[in-house]
Amino acid sequence: MEIILFLVLLVLGYCFGLLAERRHYRSIIAREKVMNSLPAIASRYPPEDKPYDQQLVVGSVVIGSDYFKSFLAGLVNFFGGSVVSYEGLLDRARREATLRMKEQAQKAGAEMVFNVKYETTSVGNSKLASVEVLAYGTAMKPVFAPTPSAAGEG
Amino acid sequence: MSIQYENRQAPEGVNVTRHNPVLHLLKLLAAAVVFIVVLVIVLNLLGAKIARTVPFEVETALMDRVDHSFSDPGTPPGLQAYLYELSERVGENLQIPEEMEMQVHYDSENEFNAYATLGGNVVFYRGLLKSMPHENALAMVVAHELAHVIHRDPIAGLGGGMSSMLAVAALTGTAGGGAVAKVLTTTGTITQLSFSREMESAADRAALVAIQKTYGHIAGADELFKVLQIEKEREGESWTAGFSSTHPQDASRIEAIARMAKENEWPTTGPLTPLPDEFTEWLGGAGQ
Numbered sequence: 001m002e003i004i005l006f007l008v009l010l011v012l013g014y015c016f017g018l019l020a021e022r023r024h025y026r027s028i029i030a031r032e033k034v035m036n037s038l039p040a041i042a043s044r045y046p047p048e049d050k051p052y053d054q055q056l057v058v059g060s061v062v063i064g065s066d067y068f069k070s071f072l073a074g075l076v077n078f079f080g081g082s083v084v085s086y087e088g089l090l091d092r093a094r095r096e097a098t099l100r101m102k103e104q105a106q107k108a109g110a111e112m113v114f115n116v117k118y119e120t121t122s123v124g125n126s127k128l129a130s131v132e133v134l135a136y137g138t139a140m141k142p143v144f145a146p147t148p149s150a151a152g153e154g
Numbered sequence: 155m156s157i158q159y160e161n162r163q164a165p166e167g168v169n170v171t172r173h174n175p176v177l178h179l180l181k182l183l184a185a186a187v188v189f190i191v192v193l194v195i196v197l198n199l200l201g202a203k204i205a206r207t208v209p210f211e212v213e214t215a216l217m218d219r220v221d222h223s224f225s226d227p228g229t230p231p232g233l234q235a236y237l238y239e240l241s242e243r244v245g246e247n248l249q250i251p252e253e254m255e256m257q258v259h260y261d262s263e264n265e266f267n268a269y270a271t272l273g274g275n276v277v278f279y280r281g282l283l284k285s286m287p288h289e290n291a292l293a294m295v296v297a298h299e300l301a302h303v304i305h306r307d308p309i310a311g312l313g314g315g316m317s318s319m320l321a322v323a324a325l326t327g328t329a330g331g332g333a334v335a336k337v338l339t340t341t342g343t344i345t346q347l348s349f350s351r352e353m354e355s356a357a358d359r360a361a362l363v364a365i366q367k368t369y370g371h372i373a374g375a376d377e378l379f380k381v382l383q384i385e386k387e388r389e390g391e392s393w394t395a396g397f398s399s400t401h402p403q404d405a406s407r408i409e410a411i412a413r414m415a416k417e418n419e420w421p422t423t424g425p426l427t428p429l430p431d432e433f434t435e436w437l438g439g440a441g442q
Contacts, residue, residue: 006333014176032163039161047157067333072175074334075182078325084171084178091169112159 013067020066021088028095035102040113046140053141055108059101062123063093064130073129086131093133094118101135110139186334187341190322194345197321198314202349205313206306210253210274213309217273224259224277233260233436237278237296240289244297247367248360250304258296262438266385268295270302272309284437285381289427290365290374297361297368304360307353318346350400358407362414371424376411379404 046052065073065086072085097118105113116137123130225234237258245256257275264281271277276299286292302308322342326335365375383404401407415422 006337009333029163029166036161036163039159041159047159068175068179071333072179072182075179075186078186078334078338079182082171084173085175087170094169 009067010071011068013069013071017066017068021092024092024096028092028099031099032095035099035106038102038106038110038112040098040102040116040135040137042116044115046114046138051143052111053143055105055110055139055141056136057101057104057108057110057113057139058134058136059097059099059104060132060134061093061096061100062130062132063089063096064124065089070129086129089131090120090133093120093131094135097133097135101137105137105139108139108141110141112140113137114140183337186338190325190338190341191345193321193325194318194342197318198346198349200314201317202310202314205309208309210251210306214255214273217271217275224257224261224271224275226260226262228262229260230436232430232432234258236430236433236436240293241276241296241300244293244364244368245300247364248297248300248304250300254303256300256303266382268299270299270308272312274303276300276303280437284434286429287377288374289429290369291377291381292429293368294361294365294375295378297364298357301357301360301364302353305353305356307357311350311353314349315346318342344398347398347400351402354401355407355410358410359414362411366415366418366420369424369427371421372411372415373422373424374426376408379407379411383408 046054069085069089073083076083076085098116101113101116114137116135119134119136121132123132237260241256241258250256254274257273259275259277260280260283261277262280265279266281266285268276268278268282276296278295278299282295283292286295319342322339326338362372362375366372386404402410412422414420
């Protein structure tokens with residue numbers, strides 16, 4: 001009985017995990033294509049060509065593993081090696097967090113996000129892991145200050 | 155001129171390795187199962203071999219220090235004497251080594267069981283005794299348990315079982331992932347049970363030789379397994395029982411008895427020796 005339950009969980013985990021991953025990737029790629037117009041840059045040195053208002057923007061996501069992926073990861077842990085079954089999970093989490101951060105920047109009217117950094121932590125217990133990825137950076141909002149000629153000197 | 159910043163769509167598959175997860179899982183699972191099976195087999199053989207070299211006196215001395223009485227304090231003296239006498243009678247045909255002293259005990263619990271443990275202690279439960287139709291059937295049980303002691307099965311099982319189970323627990327404990335640990339532990343346990351079943355079969359064979367020598371025929375020797383079969387059918391045994399049982403299947407034990415009798419041309423019929431008249435009385439009435 002227990003072995004049947006285990007196999008059912010494994011198959012369900014695989015099918016639903018695969019479906020969720022495919023659907024998420026489709027959404028990520030489509031949104032990335034749009035959001036590429038608002039670059040996220042790792043550099044700490046923002047452009048100085050014009051004045052910018054700066055604002056902290058944060059994007060965070062928690063993505064859960066499935067039974068199949070966790071079981072496969074556990075087996076890999078037995079022998080050692082790359083835990084490839086979690087790679088997709090982390091890749092999706094990083095990209096989703098970046099997208100959410102950019103969406104926040106876009107709402108704030110920013111042109112780009114600078115000094116982008118990532119933090120990650122595992123959520124939940126060791127049996128069924130979830131991962132949180134947090135992306136944050138400095139959103140650069142152009143300030144439309146009056147030009148010196150328009151302001152005049154006297 | 156100011157710097158132009160842009161994000162280009164990154165190519166897919168850089169941070170995610172393309173692989174067939176199902177194939178990956180099957181390969182790793184097969185490797186892990188083979189590894190555990192080999193480990194358990196090696197450690198069982200080794201552990202049992204080492205354990206069997208421990209002198210029997212050590213076993214006895216060890217059990218003397220354990221504060222546990224196998225015998226029921228209320229065991230009727232007549233029953234105790236009868237069990238002792240029967241084990242002596244059957245034991246004569248089992249070639250019991252001189253240093254081995256058997257301790258026969260009665261337990262009034264209603265379990266359908268009997269077992270042999272360290273220090274030559276053999277315990278018979280009321281539940282089993284009361285379903286014995288004649289002495290021949292009981293003698294087979296007695297001979298079977300004595301054979302376990304002679305084969306040093308209790309200590310060998312402990313040595314082999316403990317070492318392999320400890321190794322599996324240590325390995326799966328570090329592997330993490332509850333389900334993986336469970337699958338690998340189950341693999342270890344199932345492999346482990348094949349050793350236990352082999353011990354049972356060896357004890358059956360030795361017991362049957364003793365029964366043939368004691369009574370001149372083996373009639374009634376398979377009665378125990380027939381009774382067991384009925385008992386299990388009543389309880390509704392699951393199809394996985396063959397894998398998860400410490401004992402061989404009853405049908406195959408009955409077959410093995412018949413095969414052995416045929417090979418040695420032992421008579422399978424003969425007069426059955428009745429149990430003592432007071433037997434039911436000793437057990438406090440069969441109905442309870």
